[in-house]
Amino acid sequence: MSGGDNLDFEIRPNPAPVGDAERAALLANPGFGRIFTDHMVTVRYADGKGWYEPRVEARAPIPMDPAAAVLHYAQEIFEGLKAYTLPDSGVAMFRPDANAARFAESAQRMAMPQLPVETFLRSLHEIIKIDRQWIPQSDEGSLYLRPFAYASEVFLGVRPAMEYLYLVIASPVGPYFSGGVKPVSVWVTPDYTRAAPGGTGAAKCGGNYAAGLSAQAEAIENGCDQVVYLDAVERKYIDELGGMNVFFVLDDGTLVTPPLTGTILPGITRDSVIKLAGRAGHKVEERPVSLEEWRTGAASGKIREAFACGTAAVITPIGTVKSADSQFTVADGGTGEVTAALRKQLVDIQRGRAEDPFGWVHRVI
Ligand SMILES: *Cc1c(COP(=O)(O)O)cnc(C)c1O
Numbered sequence: 372m373s374g375g376d377n378l379d380f381e382i383r384p385n386p387a388p389v390g391d392a393e394r395a396a397l398l399a400n401p402g403f404g405r406i407f408t409d410h411m412v413t414v415r416y417a418d419g420k421g422w423y424e425p426r427v428e429a430r431a432p433i434p435m436d437p438a439a440a441v442l443h444y445a446q447e448i449f450e451g452l453k454a455y456t457l458p459d460s461g462v463a464m465f466r467p468d469a470n471a472a473r474f475a476e477s478a479q480r481m482a483m484p485q486l487p488v489e490t491f492l493r494s495l496h497e498i499i500k501i502d503r504q505w506i507p508q509s510d511e512g513s514l515y516l517r518p519f520a521y522a523s524e525v526f527l528g529v530r531p532a533m534e535y536l537y538l539v540i541a542s543p544v545g546p547y548f549s550g551g552v553k554p555v556s557v558w559v560t561p562d563y564t565r566a567a568p569g570g571t572g573a574a575k576c577g578g579n580y581a582a583g584l585s586a587q588a589e590a591i592e593n594g595c596d597q598v599v600y601l602d603a604v605e606r607k608y609i610d611e612l613g614g615m616n617v618f619f620v621l622d623d624g625t626l627v628t629p630p631l632t633g634t635i636l637p638g639i640t641r642d643s644v645i646k647l648a649g650r651a652g653h654k655v656e657e658r659p660v661s662l663e664e665w666r667t668g669a670a671s672g673k674i675r676e677a678f679a680c681g682t683a684a685v686i687t688p689i690g691t692v693k694s695a696d697s698q699f700t701v702a703d704g705g706t707g708e709v710t711a712a713l714r715k716q717l718v719d720i721q722r723g724r725a726e727d728p729f730g731w732v733h734r735v736i
Pocket of ligand 1 (some may be wrong): 451575612613614615616636637638639640680682683
């Protein structure tokens with residue numbers, strides 16, 4: 372029974388959900404990650420017992436012992452994906468099976484037990500069904516789903532914990548860019564790296580984000596929106612942003628993106644862009660790109676566009692690039708044609724407005 376395949380969730384509806392009027396007011400301007408739905412999913416794990424007590428219950432604080440292992444050694448992983456309203460009023464998620472697979476890989480890297488893919492998918496279905504009234508109806512809004520798991524065992528010894536808690540919370544979000552898509556400026560940090568070979572760069576774990584906060588603060592101090600990291604070995608090649616992957620568009624229409632060598636998070640948006648671009652006839656290369664190649668390519672016109680991509684913002688053009696010893700813009704610093712077209716294609720597929728050639732849209736309701 373360990374790890375049970377298709378656990379049956381016990382549903383305990385929130386006895387005091389937010390009222391219709393208050394919810395409508397919250398949904399009018401949800402922002403990002405500020406407001407939450409009425410419910411959460413919890414599933415427990417213990418060594419020898421496997422995953423147990425799968426529940427949908429009222430969202431509430433989680434009691435935690437001060438010696439819970441996660442508070443000391445950061446054994447924690449998470450995922451992020453969205454549920455959207457379809458034109459026929461149904462509800463769908465985008466490639467949740469890919470999030471399930473990545474969650475299992477992150478778990479493996481962090482010496483945590485793997486939640487069965489079916490339980491992961493089922494947990495998302497359950498929270499969407501019970502909290503569907505929280506899905507924004509606006510054109511660009513969605514319900515952001517945050518599955519995560521952490522070491523809950525009460526123990527200060529350093530070894531993989533023997534008890535864990537898996538949860539899903541959900542947060543209605545508005546359009547990422549309230550005034551329409553606009554290019555971001557990025558700071559190439561000379562001081563910090565995000566991930567080294569053999570490290571945790573390919574795992575979606577909270578610790579990677581904690582380690583990136585100083586670098587992000589440095590970017591803001593230097594007047595930029597986001598930090599971009601160079602590789603930790605040669606300090607030459609572009610890895611990724613703190614939470615988004617990077618693409619370059621060459622003058623012949625070729626797309627180039629850094630390869631997955633273990634230091635980069637394997638983004639599902641990244642993978643989707645590679646497949647969509649290939650289908651649209653672009654050549655796609657996964658190879659290292661140095662800051663020097665970016666700088667000289669932007670100057671000569673060989674690199675026409677650059678963009679970052681991830682679930683939250685989908686695709687974001689990169690306008691200005693600033694480093695310790697240089698500053699340049701990509702083309703005119705605006706949104707490139709290929710970037711805009713890929714963004715539209717991807718968003719249209721996600722929202723059920725365009726044909727779904729790869730079977731990515733996973734209908735829930
Ligand atoms: C989540 C994440 C991404 C983007 O992944 P998506 O699956 O496209 O959302 C990129 N980089 C990092 C570091 C991430 O944590």
